[in-house]
Amino acid sequence: MEAPRENHHTEWGWYISVQHPEDSAAEELRPLLSNELHRQGSSGVxxxxxxxxxxxxxxxxxILGLAYVMANTGILTFSFLLLIVALVASYSVHLLLSMCIQTAVTSYEDLGFFAFGLPGKVVVAGTIIIQNIGAMSSYLLIIKTxxxxxxxxxxxxxxxxxWYLDGQTLLIIICVGIVFPLALLPRIGFLGYTSSLSSFFMVFFALVVIIKKWSIPCPLTLNYVEEFFQISNTTDDCKPKLFHFSKESAYAIPTMAFSFLCHTSILPIYCELQSPSKRRMQNVTNTAIALSFLIYFIAALFGYLTFYDKVESELLQGYSKYLPHDAVVMTVKLCILFAVLLTVPLIHFPARKALTMxxxxxxxxxxxxxxxxxxxLNIIIVLLAIYVPDIRNVFGVVGASTSTCLIFVFPxxxxxxxxxxxxxxxxxxxxFVLFISGIxxxxxxxxxxxFDWIKK
Structure with a gap:
């Protein structure tokens, strides 16, 4: 029995009945996954x-925004919230995989169609488009800055x-000369060839954050022409806070939800997995989320312990300000920018796929x-990157809306x-708890x- 491929208006008959036991449905799903691998000319990843x-x-x-979140929530509050979001992300993937087994559906959009018909597919696809536009614009905002x-x-x-020091000019040149041509490739691959390289860059970034914690003194000082100007007056500013709440704390959960969103990639990766099974894919998910949690936490903790209340909403800005011309910082900055640049065309693929569907x-x-x-899509994300003043605005709106829908509400x-x-x-x-808490x-x-925007 085959799942839908091109025609998404096919009658319900091509789906596996959800009344089937899970093991029976799993047996039905395995040929579908095998056919997908055979179509791609691969034995599996x-x-x-x-x-x-x-x-x-x-x-x-x-990863660049979580230190700012820690500064506005406190170390213990941040740790608790980050752990909860990671566990919820893992659990919602568990639910998605269960539904994948029951229905033999291999895309998030088709799952919405199976649950609520055409309106369900349109809502899921629209959410994915907005989420990926937000993600791409946040990447371009980093490049512009x-x-x-x-x-x-x-x-x-x-x-x-x-002109080569003007962020908007550089952004337009890069999008026209690099992002757009790469995004035009019809089969660029869902996650691309930079996966392991990007992961290495993130680990490298976390290690540099740890090392540079001892290179920036506290109270913080700025160095202008060999003269130091102290901008933090007391050593009280250098004491970490375990609990802290302010109006900026509203960005905590949206930024974390944005940071752990991977649900649009789960089913395609499941299709490509070697010897695919629900248990094996869940182990892949748990391992990836656990490692990501560790890297996120280390980067956020040492980034916060470096700048304390002066941490920027985008962590790299702090190092540019307090450690200009530092060779290691310059290297890690180029690595992050390189990883971000090559990731933007890849995120075009699911956004374009959802829009096409x-x-x-x-x-x-x-x-x-x-x-x-x-x-x-390219024009939209460039305009957003040019006119959005702060990356936390992207994290806040996209994280609170589409990210919570894809992680909490829809599963x-x-x-x-x-x-x-x-x-x-x-x-x-x-x-039920996942659905209600997400709303x-x-x-x-x-x-x-x-409200924070209006007040400002």
Missing amino acids: SFGFSVFNLMNAIMGSG ELPAAISEFLTGDYSGS MFFSNFPFSWIRHSLITLA GLFYLKLSREDFLSWKKLGA LVGNFTLALVI
């Missing part, structure tokens, strides 16, 4: 490379006003349509809809973020 692929899907610009600073650190003398699922491939969709809602278990079963109660947390944090 190993466990280790699948972990790298998923880590690449998880880790991104979020950090690339001019990285170039200027290699120069001697005053070159202010030069919404409006053109029954049409054959067309280079003109393919190019126009890619161009439209819980779809499981409640599709599962034939008794409502009082542990798994269904867990799905409450998402709406509450989004309201706080918007």
Whole structure:
């Protein structure tokens, strides 16, 4: 029995009945996954490379914003919230895999279609588009902010006003010359060839954050022409806070949800996994989330212990300010920028796929349509990167809306809809709690973020 491929308006008959036992459904799913691997000309991706692929899907610009979150929540509050979000992300993947086994569906959009018909598919696809546009714009925002600073650190003398030190100009050149041509490739691969390299860069970044904690004295000082200006007056500013709450704390859970979102990649990675099974894919997920949690926590902790309350919403900005022309910082900055640059075209793929499934699922491939969709997405993310002033705004809005939907709301809602278990079963109660908490947390944090904007 085959799952849907091109025609997403096929009758319900091609789905496996959810009344089937899980092991029976799993037997039905295995040929589908094998056919997918055969179609791609592959025997499957190993466990280790699948972990790298998923880590690449998880880790991104979020690693640069978590130190700011810790500064506005305190070490213990941050640790508790980050652990909860990581566990919830793992549990929601468990629910997605259970529904994948029951329905033989291998994409998030088709899962929405199976649960609620065409409206469900449109809502899921739209959410994925907004989420990926937010992720791409956050990456480009990093390039716009950090690339001019990285170039200027290699120069001697005053070159202010030069076009190659203007972030917007560099952003447009890079998007036209690099991002757009790479994004045009029709089969660029869902996660791409930079997975292990990107993971290495993130580990390298975390190690540099640890090392440089002892290179920046506290109270903080700025060095201008060999004269030091102290900007932090008391040693009280250098004491870490275990608990701390402010209006900026509203960005905590949205940023964490944004940082752990990998759910649009779970089912494609499952399809490509060697010897695919629910247990094996869950182990891949748990390993990737645990390693990502460790890297996130280390980078956030030592970033906070370096700058304390002066930590920037985008961590690299602090190192540019307090350690200009530092060779190691310059190297890690270029590594992060390189990883970000090569990740942007890859994120185009699921956004374009979701948009195509919404409006053109029954049409054959067309280079003109393919190019126009890619161009439209590119223009949107460039405009957002140019006009959004702060990366935490992206984390706040996208994290509180689409990220909470993809991690909390949709997995819980779809499981409640599709599962034939008794409502009082542990798994269904867990799905209900996931669904309700996602709605409450998402709406509450989004309201706080918007209120913070209005107040400013």
